[in-house]
Amino acid sequence: MINEAAPQAGTDPGAAARTEAVSTAAGTTAAGTTAAGTAAALEQLFSGYHFPAGPRRILLAAAKAFAERGFHATTTRDIAAQAGLSPAALYVYFRSKEEVLHQIATSTLDFTIEVAATEAHGPGSPAERLARLVRVLTIWHTYNSQVAHVVLYQTGALSPAHLADITARQREVSRILREVIKDGVKSGDFDVPDAGAATLAILSLCLDVARWYRPGYRLTPQQVGDSNAAAALRIAGGAIPGTAP
Numbered sequence: 001m002i003n004e005a006a007p008q009a010g011t012d013p014g015a016a017a018r019t020e021a022v023s024t025a026a027g028t029t030a031a032g033t034t035a036a037g038t039a040a041a042l043e044q045l046f047s048g049y050h051f052p053a054g055p056r057r058i059l060l061a062a063a064k065a066f067a068e069r070g071f072h073a074t075t076t077r078d079i080a081a082q083a084g085l086s087p088a089a090l091y092v093y094f095r096s097k098e099e100v101l102h103q104i105a106t107s108t109l110d111f112t113i114e115v116a117a118t119e120a121h122g123p124g125s126p127a128e129r130l131a132r133l134v135r136v137l138t139i140w141h142t143y144n145s146q147v148a149h150v151v152l153y154q155t156g157a158l159s160p161a162h163l164a165d166i167t168a169r170q171r172e173v174s175r176i177l178r179e180v181i182k183d184g185v186k187s188g189d190f191d192v193p194d195a196g197a198a199t200l201a202i203l204s205l206c207l208d209v210a211r212w213y214r215p216g217y218r219l220t221p222q223q224v225g226d227s228n229a230a231a232a233l234r235i236a237g238g239a240i241p242g243t244a245p
Helices: 015-026 031-047 053-069 076-083 097-120 126-143 143-151 160-187 195-211 223-237
Strands: none
Touching: 031 160, 053 076, 053 097, 053 143, 097 126, 097 143, 097 160, 126 143, 126 160, 126 195, 126 223, 143 195, 160 195, 195 223
């Protein structure tokens, strides 16, 4: 999905390029540097869509403001001031504050879909693919907690058409995860009576870190990812790869 306001920004279709932001963030292992990792990952998220400097500054500023104050409490002047631009600058690139919110959500979810699809369709058993998928999604949501928080809690302010668009993308993330679980049930790797319920439980593990994870937490994003991966396999009724049955 690209921004309909001029200038338009095209997306890079390469899934490998999409996962680079997660890989970059994953290289930051010290809890004390998580904030820097978050800023770098967020910048790379929007730069990956080749947004010109002006729109990218607005999106970064809006994501921070929406996460901290909420959509309704944030004005276009607030966004412009945080971006270091004039109050009218937002309307050069976007038709409204609501369109900015929609672009943040579409960019975030498109990235998430490509990351999830890359891990889900990679090599290995269903258990190995599920563990990788959950680990990467967890790390992604720790380093990009601002935009993730916006998608989880602020998109109710979107227009009906934009909200339907975002809901469809969220369902695609769920579908990708559910297919891995169903593959494991078919192969006998997983023992779960309801793949849909397991999908919701596992996805909640990945998403909820955006709500509570903060820089300086006693576990690094990678450690939280490992913990969630193990928990996901327990939910699916599968063995943790590399351990004895």
